[in-house]
Amino acid sequence: MxxxxxxxxxxxxxxxxKPFCWAVRTALKETFFPDDPFRQFKNQPPSRKFVLGLQYLMPILEWAPRYTFQSFKSDLVAGITIASLAVPQGISYANLASLPPIVGLYSSFVPPLIYAMFGSSRDVAVGTIAVASLLLTSMIGGVVNPYENPKLYFQLAVTATFFSGVLQTALGLLRLGFIVDFLSHATIVGFMGGAATIVCLQQLKGMLGLVHFTRGTDMVSVLKSVFTQVHQWRWESAVLGCLFLFFLLLTRYFSKRKPAFFWINAMAPLMSVILGSILVYLTHAEKHGVQVIGHLKKGLNPPSLSDLAFGSPYLVTAIKTGAVTGIIALAEGIAVGRSFSMFKNYHIDGNKEMIAFGMMNIAGSCTSCYLTTGPFSRTAVNFNAGCKSAVSNIVMATAVMITLLFLTPLFHYTPLVVLSSIIIAAMLGLIDYEAAIHLWKVDKFDFVVCMSAYIGVVFVSVEIGLTIAVTMSMLRLLLSLAxxxxxxxxxxxxxxxxxxxxxxxxxxxxxxxxxxxxxxxxxxxxxxxxxxxxxxxxxxxxxxxxxxxxxxxxxxxxxxxxxxxxxxxxxxxxxxxxxxxxxxxxxxxxxxxxxxxxxxxxxxxxxxxxxxxxxxxxxxxxxxxxxxxxxxxKRTPPTLSMPPAVELTAQDNV
Amino acid sequence: MxxxxxxxxxxxxxxxxKPFCWAVRTALKETFFPDDPFRQFKNQPPSRKFVLGLQYLMPILEWAPRYTFQSFKSDLVAGITIASLAVPQGISYANLASLPPIVGLYSSFVPPLIYAMFGSSRDVAVGTIAVASLLLTSMIGGVVNPYENPKLYFQLAVTATFFSGVLQTALGLLRLGFIVDFLSHATIVGFMGGAATIVCLQQLKGMLGLVHFTRGTDMVSVLKSVFTQVHQWRWESAVLGCLFLFFLLLTRYFSKRKPAFFWINAMAPLMSVILGSILVYLTHAEKHGVQVIGHLKKGLNPPSLSDLAFGSPYLVTAIKTGAVTGIIALAEGIAVGRSFSMFKNYHIDGNKEMIAFGMMNIAGSCTSCYLTTGPFSRTAVNFNAGCKSAVSNIVMATAVMITLLFLTPLFHYTPLVVLSSIIIAAMLGLIDYEAAIHLWKVDKFDFVVCMSAYIGVVFVSVEIGLTIAVTMSMLRLLLSLAxxxxxxxxxxxxxxxxxxxxxxxxxxxxxxxxxxxxxxxxxxxxxxxxxxxxxxxxxxxxxxxxxxxxxxxxxxxxxxxxxxxxxxxxxxxxxxxxxxxxxxxxxxxxxxxxxxxxxxxxxxxxxxxxxxxxxxxxxxxxxxxxxxxxxxxKRTPPTLSMPPAVELTAQDNV
Structure with missing residues (x-):
């Protein structure tokens, strides 16, 4: 040239x-259907489309026909393993949520069955999570005292669960799942770490056998509550708690070193519960300051449709709690499902998962359950135990059903301190200080977001910490644009x-x-x-x-x-x-x-x-x-020095 | 190769x-000092730095020493021209803000003097604006009825002005001026158009001589208020109003066609006021349904420091009103200053302007003024009249001072309907339908933002319209990132x-x-x-x-x-x-x-x-x-077709 x-x-x-309509359609498609979920519907006869549509809504219709006995054997083992974790964890987290322990068991029965029908992940094991439980105590407990007015508190908890479910389903149906993406990795690391810290500190109540305790969730009120009651500390409780905590941490250490022994870790909580109950039964420690669970009602989930308190003056609190816990539960559940699907190389649709989580929470709120999702710990155990499909959730639900029908009296002597140890052991794993160090090394601003979430949660409150972190992440985005x-x-x-x-x-x-x-x-x-x-x-x-x-x-x-x-x-x-x-x-x-x-x-x-x-x-x-x-x-003096070799050829490239 | x-x-x-400190310093500098305002301070002796610093804070120290008589002659003409606009406009807008008419005059006396000292624009003419006046009526009028409790209403108005000033100064000092940038052009076009529509509709009260009127600012309540009182309509008022409106629009039409006659347009409001007053005085129309301003107190601004109602139960409303009106006033003032500085090719520092606006509002709030900024209409007249510096503001303030001291009795017979005509004529110019059409052509999303601001303002309320538009602009940013x-x-x-x-x-x-x-x-x-x-x-x-x-x-x-x-x-x-x-x-x-x-x-x-x-x-x-x-x-079959001429040379470029 x-x-x-x-x-x-x-x-x-x-x-x-391009025609205007085309542009609008493309923009909407990119915004709401970036993963093109209807690709497989193309060029299919209507009858096939109907079947595909049903299968899209209920993935069980898709995989059940080709489910094999071979897979079932694996799912049976995995299901029993997660059930042994689900029972003590369910009781512990219900305790954390200031709900009756039996509600924790209820929550491990109905929701997993619903998820097995609607969920598209093969690895997610359904259950309650500590953070959402803590948030219930902190947000609903802020307006209604769970010990003075347990009935109203329970009603607000199921109402909040109902709204979580509705929100999750709506986000999924409207394909607004990307809202969850606005919780950045850094926010979640800081938030989870902060929540875990607070939950651990709160367990000092159980560990020290205290009866009266603050309802605040910040570090200052919790520590104040602990140290103003030094004379109420019960050494029997503390010794028992430390023993079990040591046992749980030891089993985790072993499992981590030898992945084949993962089941030791998975079984440890149940073993702690059994050992603790036997110990209390034999020594009558319940008369010496070791608090026990006490009577648990036999029987399956009672319906709770009439408990949905839409007319309550605290409805706004219930909606707010539902929204916050619902989003956090989604963030955890979706991230967990996505991570494990990457391992096994299959694809899950975030929006479809949201609908599944939403359905299970709506159903749960009508059957005396509180918020459930796919917690990381339980899903990891499920994965390690070799689950092949959502049938492991059905097996777990069946095991919990048997527990509810026949075995609840066995928990009468279970000491609360064992539950506290189980919670602490689980929470220590959530304080991901290595991730925080990685953030510091790679991206200082992400580290600041992470730490402000942590500090906000630990020193102010769970909601404030989350708000600070989300606001800072947004500010970063806007600042990067500005x-x-x-x-x-x-x-x-x-x-x-x-x-x-x-x-x-x-x-x-x-x-x-x-x-x-x-x-x-x-x-x-x-x-x-x-x-x-x-x-x-x-x-x-x-x-x-x-x-x-x-x-x-x-x-x-x-x-x-x-x-x-x-x-x-x-x-x-x-x-x-x-x-x-x-x-x-x-x-x-x-x-x-x-x-x-x-x-x-x-x-x-x-x-x-x-x-x-x-x-x-x-x-x-x-x-x-x-x-x-x-x-x-000739607009410049002739002394102009030329840049080297600026010659245009036909081969000038990107 | x-x-x-x-x-x-x-x-x-x-x-x-790069060292960590360097990176942080650079990031902070780019965020808060992108225009490098301290460039001129570099390599200067300390004494010079002190002088430069003083001049930076008070630009008058910089330009006053080299101010010439030649410039003064231009500024005198411009100052008198804008004063002739300021007096009727000030009274009209005070009316719109549900404040006593005299407050509008006060607001054209002190703030321009302060601005002349701190402002860096040579063209901005200080005064009140219709949108902020309307917002006062809508927001403070929502909690305190200005006619039943004028004292408290006035106190809240000056308190809101004080908080506007504090906010504006703080934004300027913290170099957070870029917050104003988040009000996009589309938002402002829609918002201004909507506010102008509402203000015009509200003037039907004055035009039709109605005594009772809704305090709502949405179209539905205003029109309802107008048409449920058909029997109260006064034709004398309406005829007079239409006449003057026609006169004002005609003068504007002429001025637009021949820019040299801009002064016809600038003087028209004052001429209307004079003509209207004489007409009423001669015909005693005030006894036939034409409402007049009535008695105006003689004398300069009384101090209002003791009126700042920090202990009022409505303090939150005052702060909120101050924040909203303060930001809008800044957005208008800064945009106006910037546009006119572009014409004359000098640079103004947005953050410095904010400090100037903030100082003048703080001073104003202590001297019975309400919110002022640099309105477009008055500044354009100032520019057209050939102003050379902020001295035209001082001339205007002096003219208003003379009015306050000696001429207020002349306004006794000024009919309110003339003020309504002046407002309508000004507002019609703010409905920038051409800009909306341009937005539709260039950027559909911007058009949607603009229209939602307009519809929100016209059919719901000024604040809601603004909120909707800002939210949509933000969503657009976030969506473009997501x-x-x-x-x-x-x-x-x-x-x-x-x-x-x-x-x-x-x-x-x-x-x-x-x-x-x-x-x-x-x-x-x-x-x-x-x-x-x-x-x-x-x-x-x-x-x-x-x-x-x-x-x-x-x-x-x-x-x-x-x-x-x-x-x-x-x-x-x-x-x-x-x-x-x-x-x-x-x-x-x-x-x-x-x-x-x-x-x-x-x-x-x-x-x-x-x-x-x-x-x-x-x-x-x-x-x-x-x-x-x-x-x-050889990972591919040999039939692979090569792209044309993909050969790497040393000249591969961008």
């Missing part, structure tokens, strides 16, 4: 116009490639030109900043040029490669920059505007304004053309 | 490590350039490779989406390849040019994509990661994980290397 062609560059394409980076580009020696001179210190700036790379979409939130920043780059470049005695500035080349999109404020900004440069006698040149940007440039007639010949496909071409102009037009 | 070099590419640089675009790149024939095949339909995809361009920073908010989207691109490409019988897919090249930044969630996403591709037997290749991304890749050891030889400086190099591998390793 000869130099004479520079005035009519090879043309940056305005993308072919203050995009701009780089000066230079020529990498012996190439036609232009890169940031900060990243490539050997890149050389081109005399007479300032090449700026803008690193983000241009929106109203950053257009003022960008205008000021571009002006400042020019000031600085002019100062530098003056002090070095280099050739004067003639061209400002904006590399738009990274500007994915631009709005009307951004267009005004470009207009103003153009005017400003014209006043200074500088020429604005654009390089590589993308399709969205070209569309806008075209519609606002900025292309005509700047002149089509000043928009180039690559920075290299723009520099070449500007150099050509500088020379033929 | 020989083909044998492809295994050790020219190296994508990890940027040189759903970044990904493009498939193809080779532009006869070049080594790779561009989106959507934008350049003539670009050819390269057999055996999928080249994806990611259009945004990778954050927690979009990492899940991107993983799903990349997976889908691969599915679709494999389907396409199968149906066409082309060469199998072997390489997935991610063009990272537009990925300005990545967080820890993004890094996990890349890890997962890598694992997923490995399982499918595909190779992940990165092209042109920027400095932030390279830092993170380095810290998380992803570079070692993917292999340094799979990171290339340009897409062209990556394609070249992959093609080389495909051929020498």
């Amino acid at each position: 000869g130099n004479s062609d520079y005035h009519t560059p090879r043309g940056v394409a305005v993308p072919p116009p 203050r995009p980076r701009t780089h000066v580009l230079g020529n990498i020696p012996n190439t036609m490639t232009y890169r940031s001179i900060d990243q490539y210190p050997n890149a050389n700036t081109v005399p007479g030109m300032l090449i700026l790379h803008i690193d983000a979409p241009i929106y109203f939130a950053n257009s003022n900043y960008l205008r000021e920043r571009i002006t400042r780059w020019i000031y600085e470049e002019e100062d530098r040029v003056k002090s070095c005695g280099e050739a004067n500035l003639h061209y400002v080349i904006l590399d738009m490669s990274a500007v994915g999109s631009i709005d009307t404020s951004g267009m005004s900004m470009l207009d103003e920059v153009k005017k400003d440069l014209d006043k200074r006698g500088l020429k604005l040149v654009l390089a590589n505007p993308g399709s969205e940007v070209m569309k806008k440039l075209d519609k606002t007639e900025f292309i005509q304004n700047i002149g089509q010949e000043w928009i180039y496909l690559t920075v290299g071409e723009a520099v070449g053309a500007c150099n050509f102009m500088l020379h033929t037009c | 020989g083909n044998s070099d492809y295994h050790t590419p020219r190296g994508v640089a990890v940027p040189p490590p 759903r970044p675009r990904t493009h498939v790149l193809g080779n532009i024939p006869n070049t080594m350039t790779y561009r989106s095949i959507d934008q350049y339909p003539n670009a050819n995809t390269v057999p055996g490779m999928l080249i994806l361009h990611i259009d945004a920073p990778i954050y927690f908010a979009n990492s899940n989406y991107l993983r799903e989207r990349i997976t889908r691109w691969i599915y679709e490409e494999e389907d396409r390849v199968k149906s066409c019988g082309e060469a199998n897919l072997h390489y997935v090249i991610l063009d990272m040019s537009a990925v300005g930044s990545i967080d820890t969630s993004g890094m996990s996403m890349l890890d997962e994509v890598k694992k997923d591709l490995d399982k499918r037997g595909l190779k992940l290749v990165l092209a042109n990661p920027g400095s932030e991304v390279m830092k993170k890749l380095d810290k998380t050891e992803f570079i070692q994980n993917i292999g340094q030889e799979w990171i290339y400086l340009t897409v062209g190099e990556a394609v070249g290397a992959c093609n080389f591998m495909l051929h020498t390793c």
Whole structure:
């Protein structure tokens, strides 16, 4: 290509116009159906579509027909293993949620059955989680005392569960699952660690055999409550608790070193419960300050539809609690399901999972259960035990059913302190200090978000900690948009490639030109900043040029490669920059505007304004053309030093 | 460069490590001082720095010493012109704010004087604005009836003004001015249009001579109030109002056609007031249903420090009103100042302007003024009248002072209906339907934001409309982050350039490779989406390849040019994509990661994980290397068709 062609560059394409409806449909599809869930429906007869639709809603219809006895054997073992964890954990977490222990068992019966029908994960084991339990105590306990008014408290808890379920189902149906993505990894690490810390501290109540205890969840009130009651501490309880905690931590240590012995860890809580109960029964320790569970009602879940307290004056609290716990439960459940599906290399649809979780919580709220999800610990045990499908959940539910029908009297002598040990052992695993160190190393801001979530949860309250962390994550996003980076580009020696001179210190700036790379979409939130920043780059470049005695500035080349999109404020900004440069006698040149940007440039007639010949496909071409102009037009002194080898060939590339 | 070099590419640089403190300082500087306001302080002796500092705080110290008599003559004319507008407008807007008319005059006396000292704009003329006045009526009037309890209402109004001032000063001092940028142009167009519509409708009260009127600001209650009182309509009032409205619109029409006659438009309100007053005085129309202003107290602003109602039970309302009106006043004032400084080619510092606006409102709140800013209409008149500096504000304040001291009795017979006409005439200019049409043409989403602001303001309330519009703008930002675009790149024939095949339909995809361009920073908010989207691109490409019988897919090249930044969630996403591709037997290749991304890749050891030889400086190099591998390793059938002229030379460019 000869130099004479520079005035009519090879043309940056305005993308072919698309019909408005098509654009809207594409945008909606990308927003709500990025994973294209209906791909398999294409080109199918209606009857097949109906079957696929049913299978889409209830994955059990899809996998049940090809379920084998071989798989069942694996699922049976896995199901019994998780049941042995589910029973003591269920009781412990119900305790944490200030609900009757039996509600914990109820919650391990109905929801797993529902999940087995609607869930698409093969590994998730359904159960209650500590954080949501703690949140119930903290949020609903804030308006209704669970010990003075247990009936109302229970009603609000199931009402909150109902709203969680409705919210989860709605998010799934409306394909708004991406809301969960706004809880960043850093937020979750900090939040979980903080919640685990608080839960551990609260277990000091059980460990020390205290009867009266604060309802606050922050560290200060919990520690105050513990240390103002030094004379109430019961050493019998404390010794028993420490023994079992040691036992549980020891089994975990062994299981971690030898993964084949994972079942030791999985069975340990049940073994602790059995050992503790026998010990108390034999020594009558319940008369010496060791509190026990006491009477548990026999029988399956009673219906609780009439307990949904839609007319309660505390309905707003129930809805708020439902929303917060529902989102957190989703975040944990979806993340867990996704992680394990990656191991086994199958795909799960986040939005479908949400519907499954929502259905199981709606059903749960009508059968005396409180919030359930797919907790990490139980799912990991299920996975390790070799589960093949959601049948392991059915096996677990059956085992819990048998417990509810026949075995509840056995828990009469189970000491509360054992439950506390089980909770502490589980929680210590959630304080992921290694992840926090990793965050510090890789991304300081993520670390700050993580620590503020942790500190907020530990020192103020669970909700405040979560709010702080989410707000900070959002602020980071908005700040990154409001203050995009701009780089000066230079020529990498012996190439036609232009890169940031900060990243490539050997890149050389081109005399007479300032090449700026803008690193983000241009929106109203950053257009003022960008205008000021571009002006400042020019000031600085002019100062530098003056002090070095280099050739004067003639061209400002904006590399738009990274500007994915631009709005009307951004267009005004470009207009103003153009005017400003014209006043200074500088020429604005654009390089590589993308399709969205070209569309806008075209519609606002900025292309005509700047002149089509000043928009180039690559920075290299723009520099070449500007150099050509500088020379033929003699606008600069002849001493101008040329950048090395800036020759345009037909092979100029990305 | 020989083909044998492809295994050790020219190296994508990890940027040189920077000290942590330096990085923090740079980030803070870019966030809070993007315009580098202290540039002039560099390398100056301390005494000079002190003088510069004083001048920075009070620009009058900088320009007053070189102020000339020549400039004063221009400023005198401009000052008198805007005073003739300020007096009737001040009274009208005070009426709109449900405050005594005299407060409008007070507000045109003290604040302009303060602004003249602290402000850096040469064109801004200070005064009250209709939207903030309406908001006062709507927000404070919502808790205290201004007619039944005028004393308390006035106290809350000055308290709100005080908090506006404090907020504005604080934003300026903390350099948080960019918060105003989050009010996008589209939001402001819709909001202003809506507010203007509502204000016009409310003037039907004055135009029709109604005595009782709704305190609601939505269209439905206003129209209901008007049409349920059909029998109270006074034709005398209506005729007078229409006459003056016609006169005002006519003068504006003439001024617009001949810019030299701008003063006709500027003087018209005062002329209307004079004519109206004389007419009423002569015809005694005040006894025939034409309401007049009545007695106005003589004398300057009384102090109102003791009226600041910090102990009031309505303090929260006052703070909220102050915050909302303060931000809106800032948005208008800053935008106006910036626009006119662009005309005259001088720079104003948004944060400094905020301090000036804040100081004038704090001072105003202590001297019986309510919220003032730099309104567009008055500033435009000032500019057209040839103002040279803030001295025109001092002239205006002096003229208002003379009015307050001696001329208030003249306003006794001024009919309210003339004030209504003045407001309507001003408001009609604010309904910027042309801007709305422009938005529709250029950016549909901006149009939706604009219309929802308009509809929200007109049919619900001013605050709700504003909230809706700001929320939608934010959602757009977040959505654009949560759903970044990904493009498939193809080779532009006869070049080594790779561009989106959507934008350049003539670009050819390269057999055996999928080249994806990611259009945004990778954050927690979009990492899940991107993983799903990349997976889908691969599915679709494999389907396409199968149906066409082309060469199998072997390489997935991610063009990272537009990925300005990545967080820890993004890094996990890349890890997962890598694992997923490995399982499918595909190779992940990165092209042109920027400095932030390279830092993170380095810290998380992803570079070692993917292999340094799979990171290339340009897409062209990556394609070249992959093609080389495909051929020498014979991983594909020999029928593979080569892309045209993909040869790497030393001149591969951006």
